[in-house]
Amino acid sequence: MKPFLLAALFLTVILSANCQIINTAVMDSTALNYQGKVSIGGYIDTYFSYDFNRPADGNRPYFVSMHRHNEVNINLAYLDIKYNSSRLRARFVPGFGTYMNQNYASEEGTLKNIVEASAGIKVFSKKNIWLDFGVFGSPFTNESAISKDHLAYTRSFAPEYVPYYLAGAKVTLPASPKLNLYLYLLNGWQQIKDQNSNKAIATQVEFRPNNYWLINWNTYSGKESSASEPGFVGWRYFTDAFFIYSKDRWAMTGSFYIGSQEQSSGNATWWNANLIAQYSLTKKLSLVSRIEYFEDDRSVQIVPITSVVGFSSYGSSLGINYRIAENFMFRTEGRVFFSDQEVYLRNGQSVSNSSMLTTNFTVWF
Helix, strand or coil: CHHHHHHHHHHHHHHHCCCCCCCCCCCCCCCCCCCCEEEEEEEEEEEEEEECCCCCCCECCCCCCCCECCCEEEEEEEEEEEEECCCEEEEEEEEECHHHHHHCCCCCHHHHHEEEEEEEEEEECCEEEEEEEEEEECCCCCCCCCHHHCCCCCCCHHHHCCCCEEEEEEEEEEEECCEEEEEEEECCCCCCCCCCCCCEEEEEEEECCCCCEEEEEEEEEEECCCCCCCCEEEEEEEEEEEEEEEECCEEEEEEEEEEEEEECCEEEEEEEEEEEEEEECCCCEEEEEEEEEEEECCCCCCCCCCCCCCEEEEEEEEEEEEEEECCEEEEEEEEEEECCCCCEEECCEEECEEEEEEEEEEEEC
16 A cells, blocks of 8 residues: 555645646746846848959958958848846847858857857846856957947958957956946857867956046957967967047047967067047038058968068048938948058059948848
8 A cells, every 4th residue: 555655645745736847858948937028139230342452252351340342241130139137137149141251260050150149147136246158249449240339330450350259257347337347267269169178368447437438448368279270379468448439529439459479489469559530410420530550460360361471551441421210320431451561462463552442231120
């Protein structure tokens, strides 16, 4: 009788607990009884760019953003899915377009389509300290991959040669209403798949003295040696600082950074500076101009497409922005580059200059 009594007791406990067995043979076993908010957004960035040097393969050299020549294309399109509650948050942003194809070429499989994917927890109920894991947007430089958030449509040299995305863990520490601190433990320099099993450290200081200014300072330290970069034998150190200003009709931003990489032939540095200004003629129409300089004389970041050693280039641009609707923008921009060396190609010949014209429609929701 004991086996029957045990079976009856077990059944009584199950029924009294009002439990439902999870079928582990199916994929989704998540109960929809969470307390929080889910939001879904989207973004489509289309463009036509004409490079007057007419690259033979249709790819504008030295850039991953808006890099296709003489064709209408999608730079970046994504869905932005967010979940937020009092103690939990998550974000998933799958992306597509020529930017994704070019910038994520070293990633594998479906990792090539992750703009962001993270989950985080508020560590203390009464303190706004967050711990997040996953893939994040990078804090480096004054521009990101999301063109609608920036004064000029095309990207400067600056963001193209630092990480656009980071993979690892992030701690958010609000020091005061005006000052936020961030600490990152990372797989490496823009890599979801770790290339060498070493981890890197990055920091971010974000200061907002008032409603018109934002000042940001970042650092990065990590070993970058890998099978794909055998010449990188040791540590990479990097720091950048930038400001963003906006008041009345004027908006401005400027960035400066410098990096150092231990190579088999010795330490090498690269650096960049840019300044972008926008003036609003009306609420919908604005003019924007940019000047910049990038130098990498030991080719840490840029290997020239010509036979010269090292890379350096000046750049300038002039553009018109027109906000057709609150979430719909038209932009057109002319841009020129010139160098002390022949780092560009035109009709198969090495030249010291390049120019381009880019037109764009961007919509978001």
